[in-house]
Amino acid sequence: MLWYKMWRESWIRFAVSAAALLWMCGAVVAMQQRVRSHADEPMSYANYIWSAVYKANVLDLFILLAIVLGLGGLLQERAQGTAGFTLSLPVSRWRLVTVRAAMGLGQVAALALLPALLIPLLSPLVGEVFSLALALQFSLLWATCGMLIFALAFFFSAVLPGAYSPAIASIAGLLLCSALAGLPQVKQYPALDLFQTIRGAQLSLLHSEPSLHTFAAPLPWLALGVYALVAIGLVFAACSITVTRDF
Amino acid sequence: MTSKLIIETHGLTKQYDEFKAVLDLSLAVESKRITGFLGRNGAGKSTTIKMLLGMIRPTAGTARVLGYDITDPAQSLEIRRRIAYVGEDKGLYGYMTVGELIRFTRSFYRDWQPEIEERLLRQYQLPLGRKVKQISKGMRTKLALLLALARRPELIILDEPSEGLDPVSTDELLQILQDVCAAGTSIFFSSHQLSEVEQVADRVLVIDRGQLVMNTLLSELLNNYRRITVELAVQGPVPAFSLPGVERVLVTGRQVSLLASSNVDGIVNYAHSVNAAVQVAPVNLRDVFLDIVKEAS
Numbered sequence: 001m002l003w004y005k006m007w008r009e010s011w012i013r014f015a016v017s018a019a020a021l022l023w024m025c026g027a028v029v030a031m032q033q034r035v036r037s038h039a040d041e042p043m044s045y046a047n048y049i050w051s052a053v054y055k056a057n058v059l060d061l062f063i064l065l066a067i068v069l070g071l072g073g074l075l076q077e078r079a080q081g082t083a084g085f086t087l088s089l090p091v092s093r094w095r096l097v098t099v100r101a102a103m104g105l106g107q108v109a110a111l112a113l114l115p116a117l118l119i120p121l122l123s124p125l126v127g128e129v130f131s132l133a134l135a136l137q138f139s140l141l142w143a144t145c146g147m148l149i150f151a152l153a154f155f156f157s158a159v160l161p162g163a164y165s166p167a168i169a170s171i172a173g174l175l176l177c178s179a180l181a182g183l184p185q186v187k188q189y190p191a192l193d194l195f196q197t198i199r200g201a202q203l204s205l206l207h208s209e210p211s212l213h214t215f216a217a218p219l220p221w222l223a224l225g226v227y228a229l230v231a232i233g234l235v236f237a238a239c240s241i242t243v244t245r246d247f
Numbered sequence: 248m249t250s251k252l253i254i255e256t257h258g259l260t261k262q263y264d265e266f267k268a269v270l271d272l273s274l275a276v277e278s279k280r281i282t283g284f285l286g287r288n289g290a291g292k293s294t295t296i297k298m299l300l301g302m303i304r305p306t307a308g309t310a311r312v313l314g315y316d317i318t319d320p321a322q323s324l325e326i327r328r329r330i331a332y333v334g335e336d337k338g339l340y341g342y343m344t345v346g347e348l349i350r351f352t353r354s355f356y357r358d359w360q361p362e363i364e365e366r367l368l369r370q371y372q373l374p375l376g377r378k379v380k381q382i383s384k385g386m387r388t389k390l391a392l393l394l395a396l397a398r399r400p401e402l403i404i405l406d407e408p409s410e411g412l413d414p415v416s417t418d419e420l421l422q423i424l425q426d427v428c429a430a431g432t433s434i435f436f437s438s439h440q441l442s443e444v445e446q447v448a449d450r451v452l453v454i455d456r457g458q459l460v461m462n463t464l465l466s467e468l469l470n471n472y473r474r475i476t477v478e479l480a481v482q483g484p485v486p487a488f489s490l491p492g493v494e495r496v497l498v499t500g501r502q503v504s505l506l507a508s509s510n511v512d513g514i515v516n517y518a519h520s521v522n523a524a525v526q527v528a529p530v531n532l533r534d535v536f537l538d539i540v541k542e543a544s
């Protein structure tokens with residue numbers, strides 16, 4: 001039933017996030033003709049989808065939603081006055097934290113999958129094709145990088161009290177990541193650039209090819225592995241802090 | 248007859264930087280009794296309770312609840328499995344309905360008693376389909392009690408249970424506590440409402456500034472404690488009243504107010520021997536409590 005509690009606490013955020021993502025993806029597909037006709041240079045449909053969904057607008061929304069899903073936890077419960085009840089249940093704090101993390105990570109993965117389900121499905125309605133395999137590759141990038149973004153917000157929620165400070169700290173943390181990735185010493189390791197990775201920038205053939213057939217570049221498995229490990233580390237750190245904290 | 252100890256603390260201390268919320272607290276709570284844990288706001292009652300429940304880690308000292316060490320995570324889990332807790336703010340999940348919260352809580356306890364749940368639901372007239380955030384504070388207290396009582400815990404710990412309740416609900420709550428204790432459950436409750444402690448408690452523990460300042464059976468307090476007012480005949484040095492049984496001494500001009508826990512006759516005789524007029528009056532919990540905390544101030 002702990003899963004039930006975590007679901008009940010987060011399902012509205014998840015549902016609103018899913019609706020917002022679906023709406024944005026739907027709008028991108030529906031407006032493709034108008035946007036592409038006003039583009040400075042001819043733009044393939046795949047490139048348009050990448051620019052609007054995976055590189056910019058929808059991706060920015062996804063990053064914000066991953067942060068929102070990471071917020072909450074026992075510090076938030078303390079502010080709401082329910083931490084006493086939760087902590088009086090015969091459940092270890094480790095379990096409380098890990099179940100919440102697992103629920104959130106599952107929701108982030110589900111959100112990451114939504115564009116892959118919707119865009120290939122809607123594209124034929126506007127006379128275009130977007131490969132499901134390609135969309136799933138991007139979903140994998142979103143899911144793994146989204147895990148890290150979620151874990152960052154999750155960690156700050158375990159460290160910082162208040163409704164807004166964990167969100168602000170997460171955004172600041174991401175901006176710092178972005179700034180660090182621009183440093184010459186770090187630039188030589190593209191795997192360390194979270195934003196390039198989540199955009200699928202390494203899959204650069206997409207830019208030059210009008211069709212999708214050459215989109216077979218390997219996924220950045222090393223970077224994804226590193227991000228997944230860092231995310232697990234952040235969740236572990238959040239657990240350790242929560243276990244020793246006074247409520 | 249000696250009762251089994253259900254809560255024991257030795258030198259329990261909680262310090263936040265320079266502030267000592269609980270200081271060297273050693274107390275013992277007997278089973279199958281109602282024990283009132285009295286103190287002013289900020290005296291350290293909630294901190295003590297939260298330490299017993301594993302929500303706060305003690306800075307020093309040891310404590311056992313039902314024989315389990317509160318600082319050991321596995322034993323703390325066993326404590327929470329076997330006791331029930333009703334917090335001061337009755338903070339329950341507002342997004343669940345009453346029925347959902349009952350089902351949720353039930354899933355954590357193998358000893359849940361559906362027949363008690365049914366009986367209390369009827370008795371408290373709780374609206375199963377209504378969201379917890381939509382019910383009154385009195386109803387929330389009843390719901391919290393139902394969640395605590397529906398599994399016959401060995402011990403119920405309540406932190407300021409009557410906080411925010413109207414007099415009728417408070418009276419119902421105290422009746423429930425007495426009924427539950429009569430059925431064999433030990434009750435440890437904190438309060439700063441003297442009248443309600445006096446109404447139901449068997450034993451009274453008073454904490455002030457994090458330290459235990461009184462530990463007595465209520466019946467003993469009411470039967471044995473007396474206020475002795477001594478009016479000295481002449482102005483001059485006040486004789487020392489360092490006699491057995493004298494708990495507190497307050498001197499105002501020629502008047503000496505004594506709180507005696509025993510040896511009342513001996514104290515009266517001593518006062519007569521220094522040519523003083525003496526008045527002896529019974530005391531209640533309020534008198535004793537105010538005496539103690541005023542002295543501490």
